[in-house]
Amino acid sequence: MRTIWHSLAWKEWHEHKWKLAAVNAVVIAITAGMYCAFKSPDLFELTAAMAFGCLIPLTIYVAASDATAERSRHTAPLLAALSVPSWKAGIAKLVFGSITCISPLLPALFIVTWMRPLPRPFAGNLVEDTLTFIWRGQQLKVAPWIWCILSALLDASVVASVYFWTAATAARRKDEVSGTAVAIATVGSLWTICMFVANLLRQLALGSWRGPAMIISSALPGGLTYVVTEHLPMPILIAAAISGISAHYALAVWFIRHFTSAVQEREWPSLWHRTHSNSAWLAPPRRSKFSAIAWKQFREIGPPLTAGITAVTCVIVAIVLCNRVEYSEPRRFLELIACAAVYVGFIVAITVGIGLLLNDLGPQLNTFWRSRPINSDLWFWTRFCLVPLALFFLTALPMALVAWWALPSLDEIGNWIQPEFIVIVSVLLCLYASAVAMTCLLRNAIYAAVLSIALLVAPFVVLWLIWLLVAPLGFVPAPRSGAMGSFSNSAAFAILVVTTTAATILSWLAVRNDWGRKNV
Amino acid sequence: MNEPAIDLQAVYKSFRRTEVLRGVTLRVERGKTFAFLGRNAAGKTTTIRMLLGLLKRDDGAIRVLGLDPSREPLELRRRVGYLAEDQTMWGWMKVEEILRFVAPFYPTWDHDLALKYVRDFELPPSTKIKHLSKGQNVRLGLVLALAHRPELVILDDPALGLDPIMRKQFNRDLITHLQGEGRTVFYSSHLLYEVEPVADEVAILDQGRVVRQADTESLRRDVKQLILGRDALAAVRGDLKILDERDDGEQIAVVVEGAARALDTLGREGVEHRVVDLNLDEIFEAYVTGRRDEQASTTKPQPELQPLP
Numbered sequence: 040m041r042t043i044w045h046s047l048a049w050k051e052w053h054e055h056k057w058k059l060a061a062v063n064a065v066v067i068a069i070t071a072g073m074y075c076a077f078k079s080p081d082l083f084e085l086t087a088a089m090a091f092g093c094l095i096p097l098t099i100y101v102a103a104s105d106a107t108a109e110r111s112r113h114t115a116p117l118l119a120a121l122s123v124p125s126w127k128a129g130i131a132k133l134v135f136g137s138i139t140c141i142s143p144l145l146p147a148l149f150i151v152t153w154m155r156p157l158p159r160p161f162a163g164n165l166v167e168d169t170l171t172f173i174w175r176g177q178q179l180k181v182a183p184w185i186w187c188i189l190s191a192l193l194d195a196s197v198v199a200s201v202y203f204w205t206a207a208t209a210a211r212r213k214d215e216v217s218g219t220a221v222a223i224a225t226v227g228s229l230w231t232i233c234m235f236v237a238n239l240l241r242q243l244a245l246g247s248w249r250g251p252a253m254i255i256s257s258a259l260p261g262g263l264t265y266v267v268t269e270h271l272p273m274p275i276l277i278a279a280a281i282s283g284i285s286a287h288y289a290l291a292v293w294f295i296r297h298f299t300s301a302v303q304e305r306e307w308p309s310l311w312h313r314t315h316s317n318s319a320w321l322a323p324p325r326r327s328k329f330s331a332i333a334w335k336q337f338r339e340i341g342p343p344l345t346a347g348i349t350a351v352t353c354v355i356v357a358i359v360l361c362n363r364v365e366y367s368e369p370r371r372f373l374e375l376i377a378c379a380a381v382y383v384g385f386i387v388a389i390t391v392g393i394g395l396l397l398n399d400l401g402p403q404l405n406t407f408w409r410s411r412p413i414n415s416d417l418w419f420w421t422r423f424c425l426v427p428l429a430l431f432f433l434t435a436l437p438m439a440l441v442a443w444w445a446l447p448s449l450d451e452i453g454n455w456i457q458p459e460f461i462v463i464v465s466v467l468l469c470l471y472a473s474a475v476a477m478t479c480l481l482r483n484a485i486y487a488a489v490l491s492i493a494l495l496v497a498p499f500v501v502l503w504l505i506w507l508l509v510a511p512l513g514f515v516p517a518p519r520s521g522a523m524g525s526f527s528n529s530a531a532f533a534i535l536v537v538t539t540t541a542a543t544i545l546s547w548l549a550v551r552n553d554w555g556r557k558n559v
Numbered sequence: 560m561n562e563p564a565i566d567l568q569a570v571y572k573s574f575r576r577t578e579v580l581r582g583v584t585l586r587v588e589r590g591k592t593f594a595f596l597g598r599n600a601a602g603k604t605t606t607i608r609m610l611l612g613l614l615k616r617d618d619g620a621i622r623v624l625g626l627d628p629s630r631e632p633l634e635l636r637r638r639v640g641y642l643a644e645d646q647t648m649w650g651w652m653k654v655e656e657i658l659r660f661v662a663p664f665y666p667t668w669d670h671d672l673a674l675k676y677v678r679d680f681e682l683p684p685s686t687k688i689k690h691l692s693k694g695q696n697v698r699l700g701l702v703l704a705l706a707h708r709p710e711l712v713i714l715d716d717p718a719l720g721l722d723p724i725m726r727k728q729f730n731r732d733l734i735t736h737l738q739g740e741g742r743t744v745f746y747s748s749h750l751l752y753e754v755e756p757v758a759d760e761v762a763i764l765d766q767g768r769v770v771r772q773a774d775t776e777s778l779r780r781d782v783k784q785l786i787l788g789r790d791a792l793a794a795v796r797g798d799l800k801i802l803d804e805r806d807d808g809e810q811i812a813v814v815v816e817g818a819a820r821a822l823d824t825l826g827r828e829g830v831e832h833r834v835v836d837l838n839l840d841e842i843f844e845a846y847v848t849g850r851r852d853e854q855a856s857t858t859k860p861q862p863e864l865q866p867l868p
Contacts, residue, residue, distance in 0.1 A: 412664050
């Protein structure tokens, strides 16, 4: 006989199976690609780059989607009406979501480990003959399969921790986009505070506070990672482990409680307003169609944009503090800010790209605005063009200002801007356009997030494969690096412009003709 | 102006292999309140979406206010007010904000009229839409559909989900604000008692076909229930157009179309009978259920349900 848990597991499996497949495909493909082209000879750095560069953003999207999906799909009343306690549904969601995010780690690490004896085509061979694992500040030589499992466990603790933090912070939100925005802002702020405190203790030489700081940091997003790689006395390590486990248990309880209350919450009619309904006047209408659409756009994009600005600021501060960058090294400072802008801008570009039209293309609102005399071209282009402007102010403008401050002459600024600045901005724009296109066609936040990353990378991979096939014919020299590293800045820029243009046209046509999945 | 407000000629529409509309022909005169009746999934919403240019027809011709919806959708939507079934609006907007937001898209928007409706319908302007009750939500939808003084108002099951008191109140609002001003109203519903007091004319849609279109009074006169003996029915069956047939103890109750002609026939044959007047609800049931019974014997059996997971 089937139990409630069987039914909940069946439901969550069907809701997560394609997310699981997509996350696995993206992470394993990117890890294999990075193995071939990643410049560092250190396998540990490679896995860290894989986890932080690819899996953490995907984890944030999956967790925000899990926490908010029942409300955004309007299935919460159905779930609340079932003879199943909502907290059980919350637990099932938490378990399946965590497994979805953790699942690519072991296969990805196995691939990297067993590819290790093979020559790396574009990055030179790995330096180490034996695999090492950092444990309490010491490098331990271990067998490949042990290395694999230990690294997977360490990365899994990071991923699970980020998943729990995101799910807990997004549990009260009503849609994936605002859930992601709040999670990014929270995780970013906490990491910054952590870095700030650690740096302060270091500067003030307060060594005795290091232990308590570690105990607290194990409760933050990332969990025990900080602790196991540092050399700490065993009592501190145990205390940190207890702190980390208790904090994440508390987060799980928080998520389940708030998920339960969010599912059972009814939209309350405003009794107070009913008795005060006779207004003397209405403010005048918006002056034009454009100003009406622009007003709506800025009201909707406010939360993810604010979260993005918070996150960029936090990550810049964290990087500066963590790396002890002196202001006397302006070029290095500039590079760090560019990295921060790219990393956070990467997540923000996808989030605002998804948020741009996701709600308006939902089955109910889609009918509402399309049945008004609203020109779909004006609707699309006004909204599509306003967001890159906001993104520019969020990421590119701070970089430009720092460049102006940091670089001594206009010539140097020009030299820096041409190769780096333009490609960074192009990557963000391309991601944004890809996210909009995927949202218009799929009308599902999580699939749009995963596939927009694939759409950014795909043209580089395809062209690189063609290049590899054509090179033996002698018309062109063989590529010098992996798919993402072989192209010059100008070639990369051209590829990004073409991809952006194609994605933009696809989005416009999808909105104009109401193309895309309708059964969401 | 003799041009009808809505004119559909042999309109067909399919979604993949499912044929939703099969040669729908309709004509709605200006100034009338037209009830478009049909069961769930009969094709009412598909027809309305085509009237607004939201869907393209596969075949046939559609003119709304003299315009082709697929060619001039924006011009058409400026002149039409539309309230969808279970209409969803942006929950984060306040009542006042959505009125200000929608206004610039309508050249004929009357903000004073919008304010009047807001007061008449007792809507709270500074409340967010997500905090409105179901009834307030429907009334706000009605304000958005009426404040630009449309020539034609299309209502797609607008009272769906409202309690009986709210539905009566909604119909009262409808009569006050639309019929009083002589506007054309195209009112789709599957709740017959709801439209009976307000409709001038009725069309019944069943399985993608219009099975009857007539003004309400003519329809009531034309469709009656006759109660007569079984043997008597066997004798006159060929002369009656029977919509529905049910056992009534020793006798049999038949619903017939063309009641006057049927009564003539029964009188001529000297058949003893009793006549029962029907309300719109019963007439609709006779057209729709009667046909369903006919088809039930010819349709394939439904596939079995999958076992529970």
